[in-house]
Amino acid sequence: MEKDVARVAFLQNIWFEWLGVMYLSAVLKKEGHDTDIFIGGKEKILRELKSYNPDVIGVSLMGIQNDWLKDVAAGLRASDFKQPIIVGGPEASYAPEEVIGMEGIDAICIGEGEGTIKEFVEAVEKKKKYDGIANLWIKKNTNGTTEIIKNEVRKLENDLDLIPTPDRDIYRKEAYFEQQKPYELFEASRGCPFDCSFCFIHQFRDLYRGKGKGLRLRTPQLVVDEIKEANRKYGIQQVMFVDSTFNLNRKWVIEFCNLFAEQTNLTMTVNIRADVMDEEIMRALSRARCDPARFAIETGSEEMRNSVLEKKLTDEQILRTAKLFKKYNVPFLTFNMMGLPSETLDMAWKTIEMNREINPDVVNLDLFMPYPNLNLTKYALNEGMLDEASLKKLGEGEHKMFRSVLKQKEIKEVSNLQKFSLLLIRFPKLQRIAEKLIKLPENIIFDGIYGLSQVIEFLGWTKSSKKRMILDIAKNFRQLVLKN
16 A cells, blocks of 8 residues: 655754754654745745645744744745645744644744654644644644644654754755855764753753653764764765754763764864863863864853853863863863853953953854743843843844844843954954044944954854855844844
């Protein structure tokens, strides 16, 4: 008996290869279904979907894409597309009420989606009901009344080795992704045991409490095999791991690094935490040609880092780890934020001072964005630094990355300081000039200074060519910066 085959279209407007989409596509292809990716604005997507004629339309959503999705979903329905639209990704899990409420959206997937997408597509293809599929919220309209069915999440797949390797071919149909890229994305683990208030991980853990392991690891050799196969097939300049924290399991990371060093000649880049770093792990990272290791300071104010941000990381641990990086010649990148709830201008300057002291090879310093349902966002709302009206501005125009929506003392000065922060870390003599400039109104010139200085920093992170970096910015400028 011939198996039913569905056609599944994944949509996005950002020119970036989402690892989540690759995993979902791999699961569906294993079941014999056909998948494809469509990238762009409403008109381009409508035109291409008419030719593809999918059975299911899927979107992996981030907050900055909300306006785009509303526009595309409305266009699809106006053009008589009746296929179910299912939305997953971070926004569906952490702002589900908003996403399921969008016109034209039929279902959202909460949490991990591999098992859910398999069952959903099978139900659609066989014209069966999908109301009871775990992880799904379903919107049903009956006689003018809207009902939202909210199913519980399923148990986590504790054995990550059982999940098919990502379908990297799905993006390769686009000429843009056929070019030599600065890195290829990989995942070796899922989960994180920490409770940082600015991160969504604690929500994920609460969602799955009692339904699986907090930290799940793939077999080291299987990860290396996947890397070797991707390198054979496409050629890789750098292996970029997206894992939240790569050095949580000491035995695992040392075994993996040894295998990676022995069986490849590639470089890799990973996220680590400074408080669980020791010399043996650092030696392993050095052997594995880690370049750069990425770790988060968040803020130079230890008090804020450990109270408001709940990072549980001391200045001493940061300084000790930075010294280890230098000792073993492992380049490192720091993640930092400004514009945090209750942050003062003096606290923001401490972030610059700490980075000057440890002198990272690459610095990333973002303006904090209070995404819905984060514990830090709830704190800002409770303390009167944020209101619901301002929260709705997130993802719109300059509020995508350049302007804070917080209402607190010195926020303008802190926001302006963030625009000059990278220059001030590298060129301390500019401080007197910056102290005067940050008092001026926020403006696009300051935005441009920040954008250019961050690009220069990132060239050291990705080992990318200047040409490719410029192409990435040009491709995504409208989606990441301008109002859709």
